[in-house]
Amino acid sequence: MALLDSIKDHHGERRLFVARIVLAIIIATVMLGAVVSRLYQLQIVNQEQYSARAEGNRIRTEPVAPIRGLVLDREGRVLAENLPAYQLELIPEQVEDIDDTLQRLAGLGLIDADDIDEIKAASRQRQRFLPVTLNPRLSDEDIARFAVNRARFPGIEFQPRLVRHYPNGDAVAHVLGYVSAMTRDDLATLDAARYAGTRQTGRIGIEARYEDFLHGSAGLRNTVTNARGRQIGSETRTETGTLPEDRPPEPGDNLVMTLDLDLQLLAAELMRDRRGSIVAMDPNTGDILAMVSAPTFDPNLFAQGMTQAQFDAVTTDPDRPLFNRAVLGTYPPGSTIKPMLALAALETGATNLTRKSMCRGWFSLPDDDHRYRDWKPEGHGLIDLHGAVEQSCDVYFYEIANDLGIDRMHDYLDRFGLGKRTGIDLNGERTGVNPSTEWKRNAFRDRDQKRWYLGETIIASIGQGYMTATPLQLTVAVAAMATRGTTVQPRLVQFAVDPISGEQQLFDPVTLADVGIDNEFYWDDIIASMAGVLHEITGTAYAAGLGAKYKMAGKSGTSQVISIAQDEEYNEEEIEERLRDHALFIAFAPLENPTIAVTVIVENGSSGSTTAAPIARQIMDRYLGYDDAP
């Protein structure tokens, strides 16, 4: 039977095949019948209706781009707006000699001579009555120069259009983002109907994150055109019937941010000619008051269009001005994590409020002669936890770390938000690294590398080694110190407003899990030691706290860019500027009922207490109203 099955029945198969072909012909005939009857319906039954739409007067439906929403600071001051700009256009059918006209325009400096070939190609491609853009943005001088010569240029006109404008320029660049020309990818992903007539879309920052709110929705305008397709006015009646109704565009929502423009401008000024970042936040709500990344760029260049040279300058700069260091820059946090580790040590019993240690300037693990050095070569002498935070004694923390172990350190730093996204309303935020034995197992391939070494725990206690954090994460962590354990999700936008209905959509502050340390004595002591950093003569940043009319708390950090070999003399002058230590400072104020938490990071700033702390002080002075500025 099996044998019989495998023998082919040629005639039977041929018959089966012919039957199937006949079936296919029947199905194909039915399908073809559907197309033909559709054609009959279109061309015979409804022919008059379609003729009416095609013949004689015709309706041309054009998109009307919506007006992009404004972005305002917390006081309602404008951060992003739309300003009219003029563009130069050429209408091919009205120009006798396009070549000559373009040459003369280039001679007047109104168009770029390199663009001429492209413009000529564009003027041939489209209908001859449709304008071709020659220059997307005319300066006031350009307009004046053109106006004088206008009579010589029939068929050339300038037209107004709205251009996104950022009045504060590079001072609010990264957090706000910018709009720039849509790419092919954008065209594929964005809703074509909503974006009809729109040429730009938000990139990075708020402009990108809130694109959906800011953009709005395109409208439609119907105009009557004659048989050659040229617009002949916007009468509402045509020979064949009424125009379809216009649909006005829906403008985008205005956004009210949490930023305080005064503070933002000050922060930007303080970081000018430096590299690094400042983040200031209300520790109670998570409202970001200022967020600066330096060096910066001018977002107006992107919105208005820039030359290739300008674009190259921004994108190839080794200091990466487009990179938002506040959420993308991951830095070794250095000693700034010591207050959090001190609380962890108290809570777990690794130390207590009165235990003292002898600091000789270095620490060694048992059975190992490697010396982990203190920043102060001669040592801090006999010192307790309070003093160890205030003076940033490394040796005390090496000992604590040895008792705590990396996984418990990881656990407590995790509660302060290190190693995970803060949830801020910006795209692409980095997590940094809050190392643990498990993290290392997953991060490396090699068996030797997967192992956690005790020495790595020691250097983790002073925020070196694998540990990295973004300036925003450190701000969230110091805010949790300020609120005694309440962590918040940082936010940049308070609410969106529909400009027509006035309807508001609120983005409420989000409170996250509590740090979970309930003993108030622990908080009292560590916060007091952070206050000591600025207000005690022994504190590392005593100079930065001098003369303040209010109390504040802070912690300096100085993190190594390169590791210095054993016994090598550290000589700042000999090390190239780029290899200098990063300077960090975290702080909050006022000491009672804090309203501002700040992180300052100055890349290669050498010392947290002398470079970063004074900057943090100026930010807090301004916000609390104690500065001398008008």
Added chain:
Amino acid sequence: MRLSDTQRLVVNRAQPILDVTRLLRELNIDGVLLGGLLLICAAGLVVLYSAVGESERMLISQVVRLSIGFLVMLVVAQMSPDFLRRWTPWAYIGGILLLVLVLVTGDVGKGAQRWLDLGIRFQPSEIMKLAVPMMAAWYLHDRAMPPKPGAILVLGVIIAAPVVLIAKQPDLGTSLLIAASGIIVVVLAGLSFRLIAALFALSLPGALVFWQYFMHDYQKQRVITLLDPEGDPLGAGYNIIQSKIAIGSGGLFGKGWTNGSQAQLEFLPERNTDFIFAVLGEEFGLLGVLVLLALYMFVIGRGLFIAVQAHDTYSRLLAGSISLTFFVYVFVNSAMVTGLVPVVGIPLPLVSFGGTSMVTLMAGFGILMSIHSKRKLLPR
């Protein structure tokens, strides 16, 4: 009786200088099929000249492209069906490898990865348009018809692998066409109606999964637009609305060659490629459209006739699939332009301007010719 050389010369002289029938036979060309193809191309060039705004440059480049197509057809016609069958698995495996290569390294054109640059840029999916039905026919060649469930499962994999790879590029139109060409082979082989019904029943939840995980937003948009084109008159619905106006306003006799206002004033988008059918409908009316459709049906009918005459399973299934897939092209394009099915980027075969698919199409007809010429040379 032996002829002297002189006599032989005289005999040869007596014959016509160019014996067309003999020439075609020696070149393995089916004159009937060739005639049908030439008529379609001629009609297509007339419509195209109007659709490209009477640009002679573009007309000539289309003629050049068609000529290359016919040359390829001629070359393929010289390969015997047995030769093609032996090489089928290699073509199929090679095609799959190239598809994988495209996904890994391919150039991005119009937002999709389809092109491979090997000296000349080409789309490996084009190979699969022929390689998939060839592979399905190859697999069925020595098996008893109708195929058993196990064989159908293997065929399912043969068809699905390239279809998924091409859908990932993403090129939904081509992947659906290739799926169709493979499925046609299986159905022609005698797949039982019960199984066909079961597969239909399965395809509904399958379509939902497809919608959810494989379709891109722009593809979903096209389906939504089909259901309600007026909802987005400037975006995705614009093409369909303008093409319906063009065809509808053409009426029975059309507005005359190069006189279609929709086409000439560029209301009709993609008028010389995917929507050239609408130019035909506007300028030549229902009659013109019916003439072209009749020419297509003539060519498809001839192809099916060749399939029925073919001497072995491989040739039979392959010829049937090539002919019916050609019908699918014509149907999908005309149905999409008239708003019956969503806009999938499928050109009107042999008429639309350009098209890397032209060469593949003509290679397919070359295979038909080869099958036709071998119909009697082997024992039944």
